[in-house]
Amino acid sequence: MSETSPTKSPNPFIQCVSSPAGRAFLALLLVCLVGTIFNADGAFFKIGTHRDALRQASVYGILACGSTLVIITAGIDLAVGSVLALVAVCCSKMAIHWGWSGWLVVPACLLVGCASGGLAGVVTARLRVQPFIATLALMVLARGAAKYASGGMKVSTAVKNASGGYDYVDVPALFRLVDTRILGGHLSVVTVIFLVCLGLAWLALAKHSWGRYLYAIGGNEEASRLSGVPVVWAKIFAYVASGMLAAVAGICQAAQEQQGDPEAGVGYELIAIAMVVIGGTSLMGGRGGMGLTLLGVLTIGYLDKILSINAVPEAGRLMLTGVIIVTAVLTQQRKRT
DSSP states (O other), X not given: OOOOOOOOOOOHHHHHHTSHHHHHHHHHHHHHHHHHHSOGGGGXXXXXXXXXXXXXXXXXXXXXXXXXXXXXXXOOOOOHHHHHHHHHHHHHIIIIISOOOHHHHHHHHHHHHHHHHHXXXXXXXXXXXXXXXXXXXXXXXXXXXXXXXXXXXOBOSEEEOTTSOEEEOOOOHHXXXXXXXXXXXXXXXXXXXXXXXHHHHHHHHHHSHHHHHHHHHHHOHHHHHXXXXXXXXXXXXXXXXXXXXXXXHHHHHHHHHTSBOTTTTTTHHHHHXXXXXXXXXXXXXXXXXXXXXXXXXXXHHHHHHHHHHTTOOHHHHHHHHHHHHHHHHHHHHHHHO
């Protein structure tokens, strides 16, 4: 009579780190642990530190929401930083120089973002150009449009008058509204906007057929096409959504800086992609989600804040962030093999 060997129960820790959510949560815990160890003058335990970390990460987080939608289709959007700058310039022109109401400025800015994303989507999905090439070209195009619209200068509250001097106008009500705090000053409106964008994107991915299409396209585009998935339109809408979220980020950026800077958003697309990857969404497409992106946003946001309060130079912060991104990508590849 043969004896059957007892089945070993899997180690809970191994099970945790073998899942994308577990690894992302572990990375966030490690970052918080670093914050408690290198806690300059107790800054990490102050509410203001966490409020500022969330506020500073919110604009990147809004971009990361759009990038998640595109990356799940196995694509990439390198143009979101330039679209942010273009919208920030347009928003400032309309709100500061032309005196438009926020009810007109916001839809107009969202239209600019949707048009930019739609252009990238059509070139990528309809004309079958590689997403990297298509969005790289749009990145240059949008940056040039931002400089053309602003005349190469920041669009601020100092408005040139007929005599060649400058008159200073009030900060628009839209900017004051977006850049204010609620709940007794403990929560920024920009953070609320990020959380709303995250929630809506989660609903689209988890509860709408369009979200299932994106996962299917990222898993196997040709099989999705053969099974009746509207691949072209689903991918175009993913880039439109990414462009619209970049427009939201541009409005927030303009409100925070109270001006439209044509040089704003340089490198933001890489930070947004890093947040998505560190969260655990696969660059190969087909896997990921907004919950993971939230973990990635918090990880990068807190890491940057901890390094900032410990006076680590920007060069060191960038290099450390790069090492973390490479580690996250290598972890993904090992799990895939």
